Structures are given as structure tokens and as C-alpha cells.
Amino acid sequence: MPTIDLWAVDGYISTPDGKSIYIWGFTDKAGGSAQLPGPTIIIKRQDPPARTMVTVNLTNSLPEPVSILFPGQSEVRVNGNPVQPQYQNGSLISLTNHCLPGETITYTFYAENSGTFLYESGTNPHKQVPMGLYGAIIVRPQDYMPDHTGYKTAYGTGTGTEFDREYLLVVGEIDPDLHQAVELGKPYDTRVYKPRYWTMNGRCANDTMLPDNVDHLPNQPHGAMIMLEPGEKVLIRYAGAGVENHPLHPHGNHTRLVGMDGRLLQNRTLSNTTDLSYKRFTVLTGAGQTYDQIYTWTGLGFEPVTNQIPTVIPNLRNMAIGHTGMTMWSGSPYLGVKGELPSGMVSYNEVGEYHFMLHSHAEPEITNWGAFPGGLMTMIAVYPNGTLERHHGMLPVESHGL
Numbered sequence: 338m339p340t341i342d343l344w345a346v347d348g349y350i351s352t353p354d355g356k357s358i359y360i361w362g363f364t365d366k367a368g369g370s371a372q373l374p375g376p377t378i379i380i381k382r383q384d385p386p387a388r389t390m391v392t393v394n395l396t397n398s399l400p401e402p403v404s405i406l407f408p409g410q411s412e413v414r415v416n417g418n419p420v421q422p423q424y425q426n427g428s429l430i431s432l433t434n435h436c437l438p439g440e441t442i443t444y445t446f447y448a449e450n451s452g453t454f455l456y457e458s459g460t461n462p463h464k465q466v467p468m469g470l471y472g473a474i475i476v477r478p479q480d481y482m483p484d485h486t487g488y489k490t491a492y493g494t495g496t497g498t499e500f501d502r503e504y505l506l507v508v509g510e511i512d513p514d515l516h517q518a519v520e521l522g523k524p525y526d527t528r529v530y531k532p533r534y535w536t537m538n539g540r541c542a543n544d545t546m547l548p549d550n551v552d553h554l555p556n557q558p559h560g561a562m563i564m565l566e567p568g569e570k571v572l573i574r575y576a577g578a579g580v581e582n583h584p585l586h587p588h589g590n591h592t593r594l595v596g597m598d599g600r601l602l603q604n605r606t607l608s609n610t611t612d613l614s615y616k617r618f619t620v621l622t623g624a625g626q627t628y629d630q631i632y633t634w635t636g637l638g639f640e641p642v643t644n645q646i647p648t649v650i651p652n653l654r655n656m657a658i659g660h661t662g663m664t665m666w667s668g669s670p671y672l673g674v675k676g677e678l679p680s681g682m683v684s685y686n687e688v689g690e691y692h693f694m695l696h697s698h699a700e701p702e703i704t705n706w707g708a709f710p711g712g713l714m715t716m717i718a719v720y721p722n723g724t725l726e727r728h729h730g731m732l733p734v735e736s737h738g739l
């Protein structure tokens with residue numbers, strides 16, 4: 338049975354405009370700093386009738402009580418008893434049993450449904466969740482086998498949720514005034530919450546496009562760059578970890594929603610299956626909700642020899658990002674072909690791939706404290722067939738030992 342040790346601790350994250358922001362968060366390393374988002378918990382379900390019990394030991398190293406809610410999971414218990422809201426003098430102080438500073442408590446739950454879930458603090462959540470006490474849980478179907486065709490799925494074989502690659506995007510917001518007040522021990526009125534930064538996997542654009550585990554972002558280990566080849570099915574999991582809603586959309590194609598909040602969008606009777614999946618241009622990613630989507634880029638019938646794509650070369654100012662001369666353009670309108678780059682450009686384009694955006698349609702959210710580009714934005718990179726390594730977009734089968 339999976340057992341995960343989590344510590345609620347503090348730490349700092351970096352923003353692309355050079356700031357360092359104090360956070361509270363989770364780590365799964367003894368003595369570690371807070372990580373944003375918290376460690377991703379990936380579980381593969383047992384074959385029924387066996388049930389998959391997950392144990393989470395929480396140690397609180399923060400100066401106030403902290404807890405973890407597990408929305409969408411079954412029979413959540415704390416130290417063996419069903420979890421309950423906590424009251425003090427008749428007032429609700431926590432949505433679930435909390436852990437006092439210096440203590441360790443043990444939560445258990447059964448992972449009964451495949452899909453994408455959140456875990457987040459249920460204590461003073463308007464403060465603790467935006468401070469960073471959140472993370473994602475991925476539950477894999479019991480027949481998940483990444484090396485077997487038809488068994489690499491989000492919800493089980495035969496559910497129409499097969500994928501070739503998968504990416505998790507956990508989105509949140511940061512109001513620096515809240516973080517500074519908590520760091521300095523000063524009061525903060527959550528009613529005036531006003532985010533200035535927006536994060537994808539704990540990073541603001543353009544850091545979202547950097548690889549995983551870059552040295553200068555030690556507490557933000559996960560990138561958000563989506564890489565794929567034409568025609569592949571890409572499972573994109575959105576998790577809304579903040580307290581606001583974010584309208585996210587990729588360029589290049591719609592996504593097909595196949596699951597929400599860890600529930601397959603399908604109705605089944607003994608004799609009949611009704612497909613309830615649907616396509617969306619923009620998915621309003623609600624606070625506390627998750628969305629599993631299949632995305633495929635075909636370039637409107639792209640075929641490398643007989644149907645190349647006559648793209649109009651964009652205006653020069655749209656080809657460069659920032660002041661460093663980085664470009665997301667191969668210099669050629671054809672996938673897999675490199676052309677002439679404008680003088681002064683330094684190409685980061687490796688094999689003539691396409692890059693285009695996935696971003697929030699609430700455009701203030703694609704800035705860092707008012708400066709574009711930033712916030713909830715990343716790139717989708719379409720690599721020519723056969724050029725993208727297989728390990729790109731392969732989350733582990735399980736994240737923590739049995």
C-alpha cells in the first residue's frame with residue numbers, strides 16, 4: 338500500500354522578474370523546503386476486490402495548525418477515525434482534522450476512482466491554500482500498462498482515454514501582499530486578495546517553459562512545456578489549485594474533455610455506453626476542480642510530404658520572446674524544415690518544430706506584476722515525427738514506493 342510522508346514547511350520561490358517570494362507548502366523530503374506545488378502523488382489502483390489504501394503521514398513544521406483535505410477520495414480517516422470538521426468555541430476552524438505545530442498525524446483513504454485530484458489544506462484555506470499548501474494526486478486505473486497498446490489510459494482500457502503522452506498543469510495565484518504579511522507575521526485581510534502572479538506547476542511564464550529540475554528553481558521542480566508529435570494523443574490534466582477560476586486554452590486545436598474531478602465523462606448501463614466527452618476551445622478551470630483532456634495536433638491534415646502547411650511568416654516582433662533574441666520560430670513555414678533566421682536571432686528551435694501558446698484567456702493573468710509575457714502561459718511544441726524522445730511526457734507509473 339502506498340505510504341507518503343509529507344512535511345508542511347516554509348520556503349521561497351522565484352519569479353521571472355527576479356523576485357523571491359515566501360511560501361508555505363509541502364515537501365516529501367525530511368529537512369526539505371516547501372515545494373510548489375506539493376509533491377505529485379501518483380497511485381496505481383489494485384485489482385478489485387482488493388482496495389487501494391493510501392497512507393499520508395503529515396508532520397507540521399509551520400507555526401499554526403495545518404491539515405490536508407482529499408476531495409474525491411473515499412473513507413478519509415485520521416489516526417484511524419473518520420475525519421471531521423473542527424470547531425472552537427462554536428466557530429469552524431478547520432474543514433478537517435488538523436495537525437498542531439510539531440505534531441505528526443496519519444491520514445488514510447481509499448483511491449476508488451481513477452483520474453486527477455487535488456490535495457490541499459482545509460485549515461484557514463483562504464490563507465493556507467494560496468500560500469502554497471496544495472498538490473495533485475493522479476490515480477491510475479488498475480490495468481494501466483504504459484508499454485501495452487490500449488492499456489495506457491487515464492480511466493482504464495475500453496474507456497476511450499488512451500494517450501501517448503501526459504502532462505499535468507497545476508494552476509494557482511500569488512498575492513505578494515499575503516505572502517509578505519505571513520513572512521513578517523503581520524495581519525492580512527483575505528477579502529482584499531489581489532493576485533499579481535499566476536503559476537503553472539508553481540512557475541510563472543516564461544519559467545514554465547524551462548525543463549524540470551533546473552538548478553535555479555529548486556523549490557519549483559516541474560516545468561509546464563507540452564511536447565508532442567503530430568497525431569499523438571496527449572492527455573493534459575488541469576488542476577485548479579488556487580482560489581480563483583482560470584480560462585485556459587491551447588492554440589492549434591480544441592481539447593476533448595474525457596474526465597472531470599476524477600470521474601470519467603461516460604454513462605454506462607449493462608447494455609449501453611453513452612459518451613459524454615466534449616470538445617472545448619477554452620476550459621474554465623474552476624478552483625478546486627480538475628479536468629482530464631485529450632489533445633491532438635494534426636495541423637488540419639498535415640502530412641509531411643503531400644500536405645505541407647503554407648504558413649505565413651509572422652511579423653518579426655511576434656517571432657521573438659524577451660530581449661535576448663530567443664525565438665520560437667524555425668525560419669521556415671514547414672514543420673521539420675529550418676530556414677533563414679532574421680539576423681540577430683539566436684535559435685532555440687532544435688529540429689524545425691512549431692511552438693505555440695497554451696494560456697489563460699483572462700489576459701491580466703499572462704503577466705508578472707503587470708509585465709507581459711508571464712503568468713499562466715506555456716508553449717506547446719510540435720516536433721517532427723520521430724524526433725521527440727519517448728520519455729518526454731511520461732509521468733511515472735507510481736510516485737511513491739509500495
Ligand SMILES: [Cu+2]
Pocket residue numbers: 586588694696
Ligand atoms: Cu490564445
